[in-house]
Amino acid sequence: MGYRVVVAGATGNVGREMLNILAERQFPVDEIAVLASRRSLGTEVTFGDKTLKTKDLDTFDFTGWDIALFAIGSDATKKYAPKAAADGCIVIDNSSLYRYDPDVPLIVPEVNPEAIMDYSKKNIIANPNCSTAQMVVALKPLHDRTPIKRVVVSTYQAVSGAGKEGADELWDQTKSIYNPVDDKPAKKFTKQIAFNVIPHIDSFMEDGTTKEEWKMMVETKKIVDPSIKVTATCVRVPVFVGHCEAINIEFEDFLDEDEARDILRQAPGVMVIDKREDGGYVSPIECVGEYATFISRIRQDSTIDNGLNMWCVSDNLRKGAALNAVQIAETLGTRVLKKG
Template sequence: MAYRVAIVGATGNVGREMLQTLAERKFPVSDAVALASARSIGREVSFGEDDILKVQDLATFDFKGIDLVLSSPGAKISAEFAPRAARAGAVVIDNTSHWRMDPDVPLVVPEVNPNALAGFGKKNIIANPNCSTIQMVVALKPLHDAAKIKRVVVSTYQSVSGKGKEAMDELFTQTRGIYVNDAMVQEHFTKQIAFNVIPHIDNFMDDGSTKEEWKMVVETKKILDPSIKVHATCVRVPVFIGHAESVNVEFERQLTADEARELLREAPGVSVVDHRVDGGYVTPAEAAGEDSVFVSRLREDPTIENGLAFWCVSDNLRKGAALNAVQIAEALVGRPEFKKAKKAA
């Protein structure tokens, strides 16, 4: 069976990646529709090697007859259009932050909690987690199953593509400007991003954490286990694509680095590259364009009981966004609840 699929935010970084990923993975699409704001009407986006889609207006589009919506338009826009699409009978897989903590909306990473998809029919909306959360829980899942995680302390090193195309342009412009002695243009970051790191992603909250850090805490609990304690520090770095994380984990029982390495090698979605030699690890440059969550630098932490540390890298536009959304769609269309709903429609 093939499905009519709409991509919302089709002209953005994630929207384009969604279109590419659907084509690469040969998802059964009978008709693809590209949607964006009025200013993008008529622009062309690629779907696979041969198809070109003309962007239509999200505000006026009729979702009747659409089976699936892959959405990445921004939280405020999603809050308005997603219920409209859902009422028309489409299932919305949403990449924004708006629906993630709604108790009636599944928050899904297919390698971690695919059974949460059973609840999609409550609102016909499924949430895609935050990019930094996705790669971390993919790596944590097999370790948690084996030794039960008590606490996670994570520091992220997040690329500018997580803030959108304009942020990528700002990094490029600032970097070039330093070499040619141009005035520093700063519009999308709170500090200079070129040749710098910024310990601030999203808005500050009352307790001093940022919303990006809060997302990692509450999303990990919802996806993996509400009993896990998480503390995050999220940092923007001058990298175009690829998020990296330094993760420190405390378990209920001992888990050696060798045991963890073997568990991760068998885990879906994970690639272990952990050689204790120069260059025997993965960086964002190698992860860009790849689907895996890469784990390196596995070692035991002797400063706490049952402690383990590792380095984790992934392409934030792929596994951190578009790929995870397409994997949700692949898992969803195979579920009896979805098939039954489509037959009833």
């Protein structure tokens, strides 16, 4: 016996990836509905070997459906998630709307699966920010060995994190570099993204931090431990898929790099590729389509007593969004619904 599953936002990058991953991981689906806004109504999407036509999100009745995976942005989620939840359907939301709500669990299944039991307060579960998700998968097993005091992280985030418009802008601007007649000024991003990097993701806050940087701080505390201090600098880079992070960690006690490497090799969702030779590390192009969060360049930080550095890479459309949402659904099935 399987589940009746809804994917809302099925025509977008994350929604399509959710469908792919549901099929790849053979999630027990008895029936599936794919929803979109009216302008995308009737668009066909694939689910395994099936072709499905999207239905109207605005008029859809969620009664009798078990799980809804939302990839529709905060504004639409604010309207439709409470409706679905009130109809008895458990919402797994990929937007930022509910991440900081104390009555909504923020889940990375490898890190805090036990928190999923709090879903019943609102019938909603939040999916974390893409840059946070991959980082906490790497932090948690080390934090369990010796508590983390402080994290300093710099991100190198792919344009697909800004949606299809971000990827299209990089593609169009890259082509225009070689065809100056066809100039493509910045629209989605604040500056040219082709052959450039932009130290600005999301809006600026009063203290000079961007909202993306703030999300990493707040979400890490909610998912892993509220006592961890996090400071982040988030940068958009001209890469289509794959977020990278340079992470500096300060622990309460000394942790040897070899022991850290062994811990991470055994950690769920992590793959360590760390050879001190040319190419002995993972770059974003190599993580595309993969489930794992890849860790490379693990080394002691000699500037502090109990520090480590590492390089963290993951497919942002997968672990950073769609994969984590499907893993939440799997955890929900195992721990709560128990149908599959």
